[in-house]
Amino acid sequence: MTRLDRSVAERFAAMTLGHVGREYPNVLMHVLNGPEDARTPSELHPIFYGSYDWHSCVHGWWQLLRLIRHYPDLEAAPAIRARADAMFVPDKVAGELAYLERPGAAGFERPYGWAWMLALHDEANRHDAGWAGMLEPLARLFARRFADFLPRLTYPLRVGTHFNSGFALTLAWDWAEHRDQGLRSLIAQSVIGWFARDADCQAWEPGGDEFLSPALAEALVMSRVLDGPGFREWFDDFLPRVAIGEPATLFTPAIVSDRSDGKIAHLDGLNLTRAWCWRVIAAKLGPSHPVAYRAKATAEAHLAASLPHLGDDYMGEHWLATFALLALEPG
Numbered sequence: 001m002t003r004l005d006r007s008v009a010e011r012f013a014a015m016t017l018g019h020v021g022r023e024y025p026n027v028l029m030h031v032l033n034g035p036e037d038a039r040t041p042s043e044l045h046p047i048f049y050g051s052y053d054w055h056s057c058v059h060g061w062w063q064l065l066r067l068i069r070h071y072p073d074l075e076a077a078p079a080i081r082a083r084a085d086a087m088f089v090p091d092k093v094a095g096e097l098a099y100l101e102r103p104g105a106a107g108f109e110r111p112y113g114w115a116w117m118l119a120l121h122d123e124a125n126r127h128d129a130g131w132a133g134m135l136e137p138l139a140r141l142f143a144r145r146f147a148d149f150l151p152r153l154t155y156p157l158r159v160g161t162h163f164n165s166g167f168a169l170t171l172a173w174d175w176a177e178h179r180d181q182g183l184r185s186l187i188a189q190s191v192i193g194w195f196a197r198d199a200d201c202q203a204w205e206p207g208g209d210e211f212l213s214p215a216l217a218e219a220l221v222m223s224r225v226l227d228g229p230g231f232r233e234w235f236d237d238f239l240p241r242v243a244i245g246e247p248a249t250l251f252t253p254a255i256v257s258d259r260s261d262g263k264i265a266h267l268d269g270l271n272l273t274r275a276w277c278w279r280v281i282a283a284k285l286g287p288s289h290p291v292a293y294r295a296k297a298t299a300e301a302h303l304a305a306s307l308p309h310l311g312d313d314y315m316g317e318h319w320l321a322t323f324a325l326l327a328l329e330p331g
Contacts (some may be wrong), residue, residue, distance in 0.1 A: 002300055004328040006074075009067050012321040013076040015311060019318050020050045020060045021083070027053045031104030046095035047087050052318040055113035055162070062120040063322045069126055070329065081129065088124075088134040097137060110149065111168035114142040118175035143180055146172055150186050156194040158218070160210025160270065165194070166217035167273075173224045188225045195222055199237040203247035206254050211269030211323070215239070215250060216277035223284040231284055243290035250274070251298045253305035262315040269316075271306035272323035275299040279327070303327060 026041045026049070041049040051057035065084070068077045100108060121139035124132035156165040169187050176183040195218055203215040219238060223231050245251050253274075254267040275298075282295035303324075310320045 002303060002328070003330065004070065004325065006071055008328065009071045010075055012325060013064060013067050013074050013080065015317060015321055016051075016060045016063050017076050017080060017083070019052070019314075020057055020064070022050045022052075022318075025052060025314075029054065029108060033103050044099055046092040048096065052314070055109055055116055056319040056322075058113060058120055059116040059319070059322045062116060062123050063325050065120070065123045065127060065131070066325065066329070069123070084129065084131055088131045090134065093134055093137060097141065100138075100141060106145070110145070110163075111165065111172075112162035114145060115168035115171035117142050119171045122175045139175070143172075143176070143183055147183055147186060150190045153190065156190075158214045160205060160207055160212040160214050160217075161266070164212050164214065164217050166191075166214075166219075166221040167212050170217075170221045170224055173221070191221050191225045196234065200240060201238050201247070203239075203250050205249055206267060206270050209263035209266045211266040211273060213250065213270060213274050213277060215247075216274055216281065219281050220277050223281055228284065228286070232286075232289065235281070235285060239291075242294065245294060251294065251301075253302045256306070256309070259309060259312045259316055265313065265315040265320075268306040268309055268320055269323050271302040272320065272327050275302040275327040276323065278302075299327070 023041050028041060028044070030037070030044065032038060045054055045057075048054045048057040048061075051060045061084070064080045068074055068080055071077070074080075099105060117135075118139050121132060121135045124135050153165070157163045158165070169191060173184060173187050176187065198218065201215050201218075203213075205213055205215065215238075219235060222234055222238075226234060239247075239250075241247070242250070254270050256264060256267045256271075258264045259268065278295040278299040282289070282292050285291060285295075306320070307324060309316065310324060311317045
C-alpha cells in the first residue's frame with residue numbers, strides 16, 4: 001500500500017468517523033479562570049470535542065472532507081456529509097469562537113491547531129456544501145493570530161512535536177495562497193530569516209515522542225517558500241550528504257515499542273510524516289537530483305513500518321490516519 005485507493009479510503013473514513021464524535025477519553029488544553037470554567041469537552045467545544053483532543057478533531061474533519069473529495073461515493077460519504085451539515089452551523093461555530101476569545105485563550109493550540117484549522121477551511125472550500133462559509137470566521141481568526149504572532153517569534157521552534165514552526169507554516173502558506181497575501185509575505189519573511197543560512201544539518205532525531213522530523217519539516221516549508229532552483233541550492237547546503245544516505249537517522253524508520261503509550265505512539269506519526277516530506281521534497285528537487293531514488297525508497301520503508309498499525313490502539317487511532325493520508329494521496 002503506497003498510494004491512496006478506494007479500499008484504503010473506506011478504511012480511513014470509517015476509522016475517523018468513529019472518533020470525531022467520541023468525547024471520551026479527552027485531553028483538554030484549558031485555562032480555568034474560575035470554577036464556572038470546569039465544563040465538559042462538548043460544552044467547551046461544540047464542534048471539535050471528539051478525537052481525544054481539539055486539534056485531532058480538527059484534522060480528523062480535514063481528513064474526512066478530503067476523502068470524500070477524492071472518492072465522493074464512499075460508503076461513509078452520506079454519514080460524513082450529514083454530520084458535517086449538523087456540526088458546521090452558526091451556533092456551534094459561535095460557540096467555538098466564544099471559547100477562543102475568552103481570557104487566557106490567545107495561545108490556545110498555537111501553532112499546530114491554528115494551522116490545521118486553516119487546512120480544514122481550505123479543504124472545505126473545495127466542496128460546494130456551504131461548509132467553508134461556516135468555518136471562515138474560525139480560519140480568519142487564526143490567520144490574524146498568525147499575523148500577530150510571527151513578528152514576535154524571534155526564534156523558530158525546531159522540535160518534532162505540535163510546536164514545530166515549519167510544519168505549521170507549511171499549512172498556513174497553502175491556505176493563504178488565494179486568501180491572504182500579507183500573511184504569505186510574513187511567512188516567507190519569517191522562514192527565510194530563520195532558515196536560509198542553515199547548513200550541514202546533523203538531524204539528531206528522532207526524539208522519543210516526536211511525530212515530525214525537525215529537519216524535514218524545515219525543508220518542507222522551504223520547498224514551499226523558495227522556487228525550484230533556489231530550493232535545490234538551499235537543500236544541497238542544508239543536507240549535503242543525503243545522496244549517500246547521511247544523516248542515517250533521516251532514512252531509518254523509527255521503532256515504536258509501545259503503541260498504547262500516547263507519546264511513544266507519536267513515532268508512528270513520525271514515520272508517516274517523514275514519508276510525506278520525502279515525497280514532497282523529492283518532487284520539488286526533481287527526478288535528476290541525487291536524492292530522488294533514495295527519497296522514494298525511504299518513504300516506502302517508513303510507510304511499511306507504520307501503516308499496518310494505525311488502529312492498534314486508540315492512542316494512535318484518533319489521529320494517525322490523517323498523516324497516512326498525507327503520505328499516500330496523489331500529488
